[in-house]
Amino acid sequence: MGSDRLEGAATAYLDHLAVERGLSANTLAAYRRDLSRYQSYLAARGRTDLAEVSEADVRDYVLAVRTGADGGRALAASSTARMVAAVHGWHRFGALEGWTVTDPASPVKPPARPRRLPKALGVAEVTALLEAAGIGDGPVPLRDRALLELLYSTGARISEVVGLDVDDLDLETGEVLLRGKGDKQRVVPVGSYARDAVEAYLVRARPELAAHGRGTPAIFLNTLGRRLSRQSGWAVLRLAAERAGLTQAISPHTLRHSFATHLLAGGADVRVVQELLGHASVTTTQIYTQVSPELLREVYVAAHPRAVG
Template identity: 60%
Template sequence: MHITRAIQQFLANIAVERALSANTVAAYRRDLGKYAGHLQARGRDDVAAVSGEDVASFSERLVEEGMARTSVARALAAVRSFHRFAFDEDMTSVNPAAGVKPPKPGTRLPKALTVPEVNALLDAASEQEGAIGIRDRALLEVLYGTGARVSEAVGLTADDIDLSERSIRLFGKGRKERVLPLGSYAADAVAAYEVRARPELAARGDGTPALFLNTRGRPLSRQSAWGIIQTAAHRAGLEHVTPHSLRHSFATHLLQGGADIRVVQEMLGHASVTTTQIYTKVSAQTMREVYVTSHPRALHE
């Protein structure tokens, strides 16, 4: 059976017999349309003529074209479902996709800011006038100074910070509590916010205990915190900065400064040290720079 006709029958089957959603069927149609074009370019017009090599080469081609590995895995899942259908319907005597595995997901290194970039971001947060600029600076100082998730930061109450002890209490996933030291920069920024800005914002609301407040005196949302970071990044001339960028930078800078990975694990609230180990990965360029500047026989005099 011609490949395009076989695909049409498969799409009709998942739409009617399996009652999949229109969006799911549309996604299958897009992925299988690419697959059909790939097969026809290799001279495979009949579904019975497709080999395992044809299926594997489709996956490899998508990777080479720069498609995200998660998207490649999704496309390959569509291809596997199609060939299983074709085999069950006696269109083919074998299932060529049965032994083809999706590409392993690549490990994405976190994007850490440099220390000068962090300083520029923090300074940019202060450029807003009045109470808002003071609040924004305090929020970013807390995020970078503690490695808090943005949800943890916006969930803080005034009682969660002890300025006399310079400590902060965070509630992570599953409301698991951890108490961390609060650096002097973050402590000073929070103190300034509590004295000079929060009372003004709180007067507009209904007495919420939340530490960080919006312009209506209500608890700051995650979306608003994201916007604050994006605005500061734009002013600082930085791209691709997210709330997690500050968390990544916190962990990376601690490890670069010699902190023990187990300590960093506790501070980040990771259940397993394997989650934290991603921050220990360094690029080949960084490794080369360290080698060249540190090893006595790396370069000739």
């Protein structure tokens, strides 16, 4: 690369993105802004072309944009990740073009994004949701109530529940066989409310729905007698949430989050919850173990000998 300057190298990379990659005008504009800030930072450190940039320069730049130490606006982790992607792409392009011997940005990772706590429903909200699902006459409300009761009772994914066959559920023992990611199987207990709801559906509603189809082992059927789809399961939940007056965004995963949160709040061991959810690692389950400030205060006041006085 030698005599090529940073500006020329950036222009060549942006031209490559426009012509070879066909990126949109808005995406190109974002890349241009990100690289312009990076160029200014490198120039301030006395770097005049890509061959002079070191891994330390890139690492220091990531820290600078997070804190605003380069004179620009401090960026959140998500925005920094986008910025790092632009820097990675430019240096990788420079190495492929032979302008540099190595890619100094390759070992540099974007900052980890903060893990957000899942939004769980309160017990009263779950109750309202489940009751709203069963409103109306005919087989569909019985099916919808059974579907949501089973989701909350087992913490299963929507794909696992709509994928159930009649033989996967044993109402006498109160157990269900779930098939998770990678077809990994687990047996999960089913609570009495869910058992009652599913039994009512199987006896009073499923035969009527099945009469419209050609015979399928699926537990949950649509009005054509076919296996209920994931999308239809979502629609069931959305309608119930609307009827229950719940304003927050709710998905089938919300019930899964609520299942785990309520179990842990009730004293369940995190390893048990891990098995119930089908998580490969307990680390994934531990996100639910974070304690609310309200519970912290309650436990502190109740347990500490000098908390009240």
